[in-house]
Amino acid sequence: MTGPLPRSAEVWLARTAVALEVLLGVGALAGGAALMLGPRGEILPLPVSALEGSPFDAYFWPGLILFVVLGLGPIVAADLARRRHPIAPLATCAVGIALLVWLAVEIAIVGFSMTPPLQPLYLILGAVITAVGIAWARRRAQPSGIEA
Helix, strand or coil, rough: CCCCHHHHHHHHHHHHHHHHHHHHHHHHHHHHHHHHHHCCCCCCHHHHHHHHCCCCCCHHHHHHHHHHHHHHHHHHHHHHHHHHCCHHHHHHHHHHHHHHHHHHHHHHHHCCCCCCCCHHHHHHHHHHHHHHHHHHHHHHHHHCCCCC
């Protein structure tokens, strides 16, 4: 039988959102900074030729987008989750969806890669963050006072 989640489940969802968003945010801040500071693969060994067919001729702009959207965005969402702000579940969903969209575009432009297996790991992370946000939003939508 399914029913509304107890209060402790909402706390768990919020804490999980914070942990996953901080993990994503810190990694994206570092990766975005490395791409901006070494836009031709000077820091991260990425061939510029991988950008063929994209609107970019170097990694600066993708690095800036990564830094802002998937770096700063999840850090802001994590702070909202930490404070249990009313829009935190929506922000968590937005972060997960943004990561999935980023990966879909990346795979469409540069292709799927298993070396290293970052794309599959981040696809899983994006799906989990999205699922946490949805579960949390559903929990918030439950009438108060109903406990399982």
